[in-house]
Amino acid sequence: MAVVTIVGAGVIGVSWARLFGAAGWEVRLSDPRPDLPEIVLRDLSGLRVTATDDLAAAASGADFVQEAGPERMPVKETVFATLAEHTRDDVVLASSSSSLLPSLIAAGNPAADRIVVGHPFNPPELMPLVEVVPGPDTSARTVERAMEVYRGLGKLPIRLKKEIPGYVGNRLQKVFTDQAIHLVQEGVIDVADLDDLVRASLGLRWATVGPFESGMLGGGPAGMRHLVTHVGSQLTFETGTPDQARIGEVLDEVEEAYGTGVAAYDRLAELRDERTRAVLEPLGWPVPPAVRDH
Ligand SMILES: NC(=O)c1ccc[n+]([C@@H]2O[C@H](COP(=O)([O-])OP(=O)(O)OC[C@H]3O[C@@H](n4cnc5c(N)ncnc54)[C@H](O)[C@@H]3O)[C@@H](O)[C@H]2O)c1
CATH class of the missing domain: 1.10.1040.10 (N-(1-d-carboxylethyl)-l-norvaline Dehydrogenase; domain 2)
Known part of the structure; x- marks a missing residue:
């Protein structure tokens, strides 16, 4: 079974985890947040998921990495340095970043050729697009492998011809x-x-x-x-x-x-997911299985 390491268990990381998990990947989720075990129980039940605050342990043995940590350069730098050190040299390190240049994320990183942006739209488990944005040092193999993995998840990966802040x-x-x-x-x-x-x-x-x-x-x-x-x-x-x-x-x-808070968020997310699911199939997009009712 292929192993994906997902960095960050926030809005995007949890949705990626559901997508990879439902597609048959073994998911290793890493996040320092103290409520990580509760998130796994509440949002990822029935999937093959392990969770830890130890990023190095989560990364070793991964076949693919999808980073979804905070949108802050210093955090991305530290996370990608750890990922470079603890992954095999054929493993793609994809960042979910919403706007940061892959060349900045990869600057000074010994695995710069393996770093690429794989930017989803929220929620990744339902929205078909993943923008694939290579930096100047990203290898062609990395881009091809990322495209292949996203296609395998039922996504529409679109590769940009060059990097630009905020992508398209x-x-x-x-x-x-x-x-x-x-x-x-x-x-x-x-x-x-x-x-x-x-x-x-x-x-x-x-x-x-x-x-x-x-x-x-x-x-x-x-x-x-x-x-x-x-x-x-x-x-x-x-x-x-x-x-x-x-x-x-x-x-x-x-x-x-x-409204604000958990109850308002859950209500809005449920309505969005219900409406999105209703239009995906008639428009010709794959509809992933619902992992849980939001
Ligand atoms: N929210 C969106 O609509 C959206 C859409 C597409 C892409 N993105 C991108 O996805 C990434 C995650 O965004 P989000 O909205 O899920 O953020 P979020 O704030 O919901 O989650 C970020 C998570 O990262 C964790 N974290 C903090 N430090 C960490 C570390 N050192 N290692 C691992 N995890 C750490 C936090 O505890 C938190 O759970 C960002 O790069 C963002 O730009 C967000």
């Missing part, structure tokens, strides 16, 4: 989220209406066609070339940016709309 998914998401915050701050719309607006339009559209494909359709038979010169030519307004000094007011409104 989060660069697009940042522009979008910044504009959403700006519109709420400008008093144009409230938080819940903006979410409904997106679910009823762009969310649904982008689950079925991508932005360029949508551009072809928006322009009719003359395609995106027509859309750009026609409708697009009038989109000349300034889009503005969020006022970071007033971000707290928007966060208050978000918390008021959705």
